[in-house]
Amino acid sequence: DIVMTQSPDSLAVSLGERATINCKSSQSVLYNSNKKNYLGWYQQKPGQPPKLLIYWASTREFGVPERFSGSGSGTDFTLTISGLQAEDVAVYYCQQYYNLPLSFGGGTKVEIK
Amino acid sequence: EVQLVQSGGGLVQPGDSLRLSCVASGFSLSNYWMSWVRQAPGKGLEWVANIKEDGSEKKYLESVKGRFTISRDNAKNSIFLHLDSLRADDTGVYYCARLGGDGSQYRSSDVWGQGTLVTVSS
Numbered sequence: 001d002i003v004m005t006q007s008p009d010s011l012a013v014s015l016g017e018r019a020t021i022n023c024k025s026s027q028s029v030l031y032n033s034n035k036k037n038y039l040g041w042y043q044q045k046p047g048q049p050p051k052l053l054i055y056w057a058s059t060r061e062f063g064v065p066e067r068f069s070g071s072g073s074g075t076d077f078t079l080t081i082s083g084l085q086a087e088d089v090a091v092y093y094c095q096q097y098y099n100l101p102l103s104f105g106g107g108t109k110v111e112i113k
Numbered sequence: 114e115v116q117l118v119q120s121g122g123g124l125v126q127p128g129d130s131l132r133l134s135c136v137a138s139g140f141s142l143s144n145y146w147m148s149w150v151r152q153a154p155g156k157g158l159e160w161v162a163n164i165k166e167d168g169s170e171k172k173y174l175e176s177v178k179g180r181f182t183i184s185r186d187n188a189k190n191s192i193f194l195h196l197d198s199l200r201a202d203d204t205g206v207y208y209c210a211r212l213g214g215d216g217s218q219y220r221s222s223d224v225w226g227q228g229t230l231v232t233v234s235s
Contacts, residue, residue, distance in 0.1 A: 040221035042158075049208050049225035050150075050158065061223065093158055097219045101174050102148075102160035 002026050002096050006105035012113040019081040021108045023094035028074045031098065038098035041070055041079045044107075045090045053092075054079065086112060115139035115224055117209050122229035125199055129233070133194040135209030135226050143167070143187040146212040148222060149194045151231075153205040161207070163218045164192060172218070177203075199233045206230050 003026040013019045029038045037057035042050035052061045054070035057077055067082045081088055089112060094105040121133035133149075149161040162183040163172045171183050182195040192209055206228040213220025 038219060042222075044158075049228050050222070051225070052221055052223045055221040055223075095158070095221065097221055099219070100160075100163075100172055102163075104158040104160070107157045 001101055002029065002098060002103050004094055004096055004103050004105035006092075006094060006108050008108060009106070010109040010111065012111045013081075013084045014113045015086065016083050017113075019084050019088070019110055021079040021092050021094075021110075023072075023077040023079070023105050025075045025077075025096050025098075029096045029098035030074050037073050037077070038096055039070075039072070039077050040095045040097065041068075042093045042095065042104075043088075043090045044093065050093065081110070084110070084112070117211065117224055117226035119207075119209055119226040119229045122207065122231045124232045124234065126235050127200055127233055129199050131196045131199065131231060133196070133207055133209075133229055133231070135192045135194075137190045137192075137211075140211075140224075141187075142185065142190045142192065145214045146216075146218040146220070147183075147185065147192045148210045148212055148218075149183060149192075149207060150210055150222070151203075151205045151207045152228075153202070156205070159205075162194065163212065165218070166216070170218075196231065199231075201233050204231060204233050 005024045007022045039057040041054040044050045058070045091107045119135050164183045180198045185192040208228045209226040210222035211224040
């Protein structure tokens with residue numbers, strides 16, 4: 001099974017500043033035949049279902065603000081929020097969909113400093 | 114509007130059964146692999162099961178194999194999760210989710226239901 005490890009568990013960032021969340025997989029999620037990283041990022045606000053932000057590690061879902069960006073390859077990935085807004089307060093999860101069981105990171109809680 | 118609306122859930126005793134439902138609107142369910150994901154209170158997300166577009170393939174988390182059954186009725190644009198032999202550690206919010214529509218289950222989940230709470234307690 002692929003284990004996803006996120007860091008930090010939580011972070012507080014001032015409005016307008018950058019938030020960076022890291023995600024590491026226990027094995028590569030890069031599929032060599034198509035050169036795609038099977039890695040997604042989700043945002044979850046209290047009492048709501050997760051919302052897909054990024055797929056294929058760096059492709060922004062339709063309608064997601066440009067301040068959200070994903071990067072990385074293989075086993076190490078990053079979600080960056082450039083210019084934190086109040087509405088970005090949430091828990092963020094990475095997920096690998098390279099193989100079963102699909103697995104999520106433990107989550108990173110983002111708050112306003 | 115593309116959405117998934119869930120029903121079912123509730124408070125049950127250990128060993129009881131329950132059925133969760135998820136109805137799709139705004140798209141044809143028959144074109145997508147579908148998934149169930151759960152979240153224990155205050156915890157992270159855990160994948161539970163997947164079902165192929167035509168129902169011919171089903172995949173499960175090891176800890177629910179033999180106890181949970183995923184199914185679908187494409188004519189009713191619905192999927193279901195039947196939970197048997199429920200245990201306290203099955204407690205949580207259960208979400209249905211849509212996977213990519215290109216014939217693969219190895220995709221991110223782009224549409225989610227609102228979630229339904231299952232509480233297993235004596």
